[in-house]
Amino acid sequence: MKQKLDRTLGMYSALMISIGTMIGSAIFVLAGTSYATAGPGASLAIFLAGIAAVFTGLSFAELVTVIPKAGGGYVYVKEATGNNIIGFICGWGFWLGYAMSCGLFALGFGNFINYIFPFIPQMAAAYLLVVYVMFTNIKGTKSSGTLQNVITTMLVALLALYVVVGIFHLDMDNQTPYTPQGMQGVFNAMGFLYMTYIGYGLITTASEEVIEPEKTIPKAILISIAAVIVIKTSVFFIGCGILPWQQLVPEVTSTPMIDTAAQIGGAVGGYLFAFAGILATLSSINTAVMASSRTSFAMARDQRLPSLFKAINRSTKTPVFSIVVSSIIVFIAVSIRDLEHISTVTSIFSLTGYSLVNVALILFRQKKPELERKFRVPLYPLTPILGIGMNLFLIVNLAVSDRPALIIAVSVIGAGVLYYYLIMPKLKYASKGISIVDVPEIKEQKKENRKNEIIIPVANPNTAEGLLNFGRTIALSEESTTVVPVKVNVFPDNLLTIADYDVMMQSMGVQDSVVQMLKEYEAEPCMRPVLINSRDAFHAIMSVVKKEKNPLVIMGWHGSGLAKYMHGNITYRMLQEAPADVGVLRIHDQQQTFQNILFPYGGGKYSKMTAKVVNRIANAYGARITLLNVVDHEEDVEDTRVYLDKSAAKFDQPTEIKVCSGDLIERVVAYSKQYDLIIMGASLDWGIQEVVTGFRTDKIMEQAACSVLIIKSYDIFLQRTKVRGLIHKTRKAIHQ
Known part of the structure; x- marks a missing residue:
């Protein structure tokens, strides 16, 4: 079924989505880890990571003019490679990588809330943020897009203020030696800082919600990357110039950039920067959740994930299930509380996916050179080749420097491969929603050589014959099926004597035409009538159902409406409680x-x-x-x-x-x-x-x-x- 998203995001919203996500994690979450890895050279690492992102960003800018669909990098790779395992693994990595990156943002948010309000635990604030962002995204991109615009505008203004004021408090002695860990430290930091630039790719995942995406998104990508490189590099350089880098590492402080702001602006400066951190992490997680959910939405639309992932809520016009699942992954990432490994795993996923995006650009140029492209990558094919080379170089550096993260990343990708080959093919037979198709396929009807019983409770002479003939016809067509007609003689609780009981039973046996009908069927091999005397008809029928093997219960229909199905009605209770397939038949x-x-x-x-x-x-x-x-x-x-x-x-x-x-x-x-x-x-x-x-x-x-x-x-x-x-x-x- 065709599922469509609503276009509500313009150029400013696209820019704010991209800029807000790219600023957030590097400055406010990973600054301490960056200084510990590269020293003052962290500013060079963040600059080089931005330059590396430019090559792939150009590929995104061209591809979005060719394929303006929700799903971003996953869709480009899938379309270029033919929706096979390569496209799937790319989408799998983007989906989980985007969601896992939100763990960084939520933990950072909790840290800043705790700085301003010490009585609020970091983890409580982090979990509350995830819940808030989940509901904001469910409400729709217009709602989340407006929030994004306000947050990012305030954030950029605060960072600009920090840079301008910080210039007058620089101590260049703090910048020497510039690379205490050597260039290897710079390259290692560059690897996990690269993932902080994935914001330009996130906006492509919401292409179907952007107005004129072929024009808007390429401009937003290029402008946002340039702006963020300048902002990040400036902030990293000034931060390490205000305080020695040794005082900014995680072992010393959990709020390195707040400490630098407090150094130049006192308590007010610290609180302002903490507020900026709240805005930044809120902006980043908001966008990343949206990107993760839109990737799984696109994968479901391509029959790679259960169709529930592409179900769009009629009121909000958003893929609610996709958003909820992405939020659950974020909860797990937050609970892990390991910034270094989460950032490395996320970077490996992003770098792998972005390498494939560059490959997709080359394939599209070769396969479909005639397609109109409103933006073309300059210096083709050098640019995408450099993008591939740079991404692979960073993957190798991360793999060497963080083996546990590599093992986690490989395991997750391996789980995706197993899902693709072992589970996904079976999902077309699963129930609606779980199945990868809108109308799941029925399995082959296998012949079963086992005994089956068709239990038919009978009481009404007007429907009994039709029900019995129906069951008898089925039984005669099958080798091992028996029809078990069940007639319950219900007697009251207030019988006074045995004589009263005998008289009642004789009267019931003579007068009940249904009993006479059952006696006529008794001689047939496929019929096994059961007559039960009981005070509780439902209990009597259930006792037969529970004793039989593979029962199918067929009951007559006696009218509709609430009065017919009040508590105690046998048909209603059988539908609810019987451990068997139950049918209600109305014969016309x-x-x-x-x-x-x-x-x-x-x-x-x-x-x-x-x-x-x-x-x-x-x-x-x-x-x-x-x-x-x-x-x-x-x-x-x-x-x-x-x-x-x-x-x-x-x-x-x-x-x-x-x-x-x-x-x-x-x-x-x-x-x-x-x-x-x-x-x-x-x-x-x-x-x-x-x-x-x-x-x-x-x-x-x-x-x-x-x-x-x-x-x-x-x-x-x-x-x-x-x-x-x-x-x-x-x-x-x-x-x-």
Whole structure:
């Protein structure tokens, strides 16, 4: 199904997204680690990292004019390589890398909050930030984009003030020796500082939310990289000129840049810089969460992640599930509390992905030279080649300097490879939402050589014969299936004597026409009637269900509405509690045979489970099957038809496809005139709650011009009311 995002971000918003993310982590989170690694040479490291980012930034600027889609670098690599394992691993790395980088921002935010408000623990503030940003992103990019503009504008103003005032407090003696760890220290710092420039790539992940992305994003990338190189280099140089670098390392202080601000501006300067740090980390995490969620959104749209990741909320126009999952990854990264390893792992992911983006540019130039490009990389192919070389050089440096981080990065990529080859192919058969396709494929209907029982509780003479013939027809078509008709004679609790009991039983045995009917069926090999005398009909039926193997319970329909399904009603309780597949059958005008079956199939778990029952019934009657799917929009019809074609081939009997748009109930009722039997899977959409209130299933039962069978398949996990309620609320939040 086509899922679209809303375009609300202009040039200023694009610039602020890019600048805000690139400023945040380097100055306010990784400054101490940078000084510890490179000494005063940290300013050179941040400058060189920016220059290295320019090469790849130019590739992004050209590619976004060719492919202005949400997903950024992942989409470019996927389109260039053909949506294979290379494109997937690129997206996998970007998705997890962007989310993990948020751990840095959240920890930094907590540190600054704790500096200003010592009574607030760092970790509490960090976790609260993640929750706040998650809900801000769920509200939509217009909301988060406005917040981003305000935050970044204030941040740039505060940093400009810091630079201007700091120039008058420089002590150049603090800058010598400039590279106490040698150039190797500069290169090592350059490696993990490179990830602080990924902001220019983040804006491309939201291309479908940017106004005129082909024009806006290339300009935003180039302007933001140039501006941020100047700001970062200036701040790093001045910071190390105000205080000796030995006083700014993590072993000495957790707030190095705040210490320099306090040195030149006193307590007010320290608080102002801490406030700037709050703005910076808030800006960075806001954008990174958006970028991570848009990458997983794009991967789901390409059938690489479960389709829930691309589900767009109707109200906010945002991929809620993608945002929530990215936020959970951020929670995990925050809990780890290891700035050095998190930054290195994130850099390895980013550098690997950005190397592939440069490769994608070269492939596009070779494959599609005729495409119109509103921006072209200068000095091609030298520029992307230099980008690849620079990125690989930094990856090697990081791998040598931080082996644990390398092991983590390789393990995560390895997990992605296993998912791609072992799990992803099976997801097309999973339930809707978990599946990678919008309408999951039905599995091959395997022949089962096991004993099956069809349990049919009978009490109403008007429906008993139709139910028994229905079960008998199925049983006769299968080698090892037995029909177990169950008749419960319910007697009251107030019997006074044994004589009273005997008289009542004789009367019931003589007068009950259903009992006589069961006696007639007793001689048939496939029928095994059971007569139970009990004070509790539901308990009696359940005792039979629990004893039988692989039971399918078929019950008659006796009307709709709340009164029919009040607590204590046997049909209602069986649907809720029976450890078996339960069907409710309404036979239209004493119909005895079914040659044409309509199966509304949406791809949900219960719908997929019902397919087995549909196949059994179609085989029993030699009936044709029609798979029906009702979509929300007319443009989704053809895509849905393609999904259903594969499922249609899995049934034993001839199967047709019918896809249309409109209201589900109206369509099913309208088509009912053309069929003998409608079989529906009861789920959270067609579920017990709606049976109680008389919606959907009951409406179709009442209005359909043919027989209707509702199947509620048994699932030991989803049988729990609280679990169903939680899933129902979650789905409502994601989609509505």
